[in-house]
Amino acid sequence: MNRLQVELPGLTLKNPIIPASGCFGFGQEFAKLYDLSKLGAIMIKATTLETRRGNPTPRVAETAAGMLNAIGLQNPGLAHVMEYELPWLEQYDVPIIANVAGTETADYVAVAEKISTAPNVKALELNISCPNVKSGGIQFGTDANTASGLTAAVKEVSKVPVYVKLSPNVTNIVEIAKAVEAGGADGITMINTLIGMRLHPKTGKPIIANGTGGLSGPAVKPIAIRMIYDVRQQVKIPIIGMGGITNAEDVIDFLSVGASAVAVGTANFVDPFVCPNIIDELPQKLDELACEKITDLIGRSHR
């Protein structure tokens, strides 16, 4: 028996550890460091219909126990991802969760329809929460009706289950979670980054060229934990949790509040081996908690 195995719509995960979208490229850089087949799944970088150049630099700024980024969804576009990135990933025994982004509903639908036909794409992650692009992204994720409508439109064309990535930059995240569930989402991933700003001490102006950036890293973990705790009690579909995970204890916290699996983001930049290290640590953590299998921990905060 594999104690770490988790079953989710469209996904059989050999462990619940997934590198988060935007923090792992399309896997090529990390494949030089370890065997990607070790991972539960991979959330690839957001893919849009056309090539996107992203934002001007500086695109990142370090903050207390975290970082701000405003990459701006730079990616080579759908055709390139279908032709090169996804086929290259087929050499690994790992399901791919394709993060889909766009500026209007038609873009999301077009990308979802095509990318969901790739043999190794087992689920989509609908990016309605990118804070760093002028149009699209977060606009879809901060209004319940829009979020629900987009989810339904993508569900209609997708060949694989659809997870919706929620933004924490809302007054009531439970309302958005319920809306995407009503729209037919198979799961939720949460949270994306929090909008923040860091100033240059000399000029008093923002360091990041975009002005604002998305805050990630250990600093945001308590917010993610609280939001998943709240959402878990109000929706039935599974949650993949993320926000500041750096070690196995963090993973257990996310599972405890109700996430069925987790994504690791910023920590990949600090320690590129963090995902395999966490996977290796988990069995011992289960032993310490006298837990037979990892799924026993899911939602224990609510029991």
Place this chain on the structure above:
Amino acid sequence: MIQQEKMKVVRQKQIADGIFELTLIGQLTLQMKQPGQFVHIRVSDSLEPLLRRPISICSIDSEHMEFKMLYRAGGRGTKILSQKQPGDEVDILGPLGNGFPVEETESGETALLVGGGIGVPPLYELSKQLNAKGVHTIHVLGFQSIHNVFYEKQFSELGETYIVTADGSYGSKGFVTDLLAQLNPTFDVFYSCGPLPMLKALEQTYPDKKGFLSFEERMGCGIGACYACVCQTTDIVAQDYLKICSDGPVFPRGVVAL
């Protein structure tokens, strides 16, 4: 191959105003081949500061498994690094990036090495390797003032070395480009690392020469995954953007839009 290792501090020495020379020992040194590559350093095991710091490799001693880096203790992270003592361990990821192509200069030819401030260190290993294959090197190194000058003696042992300071307190006064205009050196290939205006001026001063420039930018991961440290390219390459950490930090002249 990129490795991660807790390397041991052999020596830590302040060599100029705010500039430190750190010598580390470990297996990872054996992976270092090309001058101009860098290492990504985690200065603390805690979450503060969180990200690694990219620092160029200044000198490689494979025989003793040691390498040296020179850095300016200017920010939070590098100040912590400057407090490391012999015997302390430092978490190193590297070697990273593509460095200076030594093979682009033939034995018997002359290479012009131009460095500005904290861009000077990677030129030292480059000069060592060029000299080892019989290339004649000329070094033109610019600093802010006399207090910031370092490695003059080390470079002098390898070839003609000229120092310029912005305030004229040591060597000649002005920028490296002022000195180059006076010297009018004869050379075949130029290699440079330093501030952007300097790199730009070099490209303009030597429009017909083969040259290689090393760039820097705020980095996240250092391995090409986060897309933070991109630079805009000119029309001569197909891609709009290149990543400084993994496509560079050294590019042939003309590739990066300056």
